[in-house]
Amino acid sequence: REVDKPFLMPVEDVFTITGRGTVVTGRVERGQVKAGDEVEIVGLKETKKTIVTAVEMFKKDLDFAQAGDNVGALLRGINREDVQRGQVLAKPGSVKPHSKFVAQVYVLTKEEGGRHTAFFSQYRPQFYFRTTDITGVVELQGDVKMVMPGDNAEL
Incomplete structure (x- = not known):
């Protein structure tokens, strides 16, 4: 598990929880995340910054999530339309979106x-x-x- 690297989680699904806000789910690919951490939503649209206000796994609040965990992250001030499957949550400045590459x-x-x-x-x-x-x-x-x-x- 790559827990020492900058946080990265591909977004698998997005939900709105009435009274709480927007939750994105996915498997943490690398690093760690906890409530209060600033993250960026990167890819497919304009990059947006937000704060993770809670991290849950199987309906239980976690102190933090790390590489390998399947979690839901509650995002402050983010609307359902601001985020979609295929984007990633990442430590600010650690990931840049690209529209061209050489292979x-x-x-x-x-x-x-x-x-x-x-x-x-x-x-x-x-x-x-x-x-x-x-x-x-x-x-x-x-x-x-x-x-x-x-x-x-x-x-």
């Missing part, structure tokens, strides 16, 4: 359970990140015009 990939062949056909620049696959999936756009690098099943490529 070295191996494209699985049909026999390996992968693609049957080649793809080109502007191909739009689904990317899966923690608790969300999003449609991306592939831009082939250099003079590469097409990528075949079984190829290694930089995208």
Whole structure:
């Protein structure tokens, strides 16, 4: 368990509890969090800061949660519409959202359970990140015009 690293929890679900506020649930990926900690909601939308006002596991209040725990975190001043599955709660300044990245990939062949056909620049696959999936756009690098099943490529 990575308890010594900065807090990070992918958001799996979001609830509104009448009279209390908005709760996000998820499995703490790394670090620790406790009531009173400032966190950021990062990804998919504008980054927002908030305070964790309570941490619960199985309907019991916890002093803190750490890597590996499945918890609900009550967030101060956050509306249900401000947060969604696929975002992450993180220690402020520890995570930056990105809309582009470079990847070295191996494209699985049909026999390996992968693609049957080649793809080109502007191909739009689904990317899966923690608790969300999003449609991306592939831009082939250099003079590469097409990528075949079984190829290694930089995208």
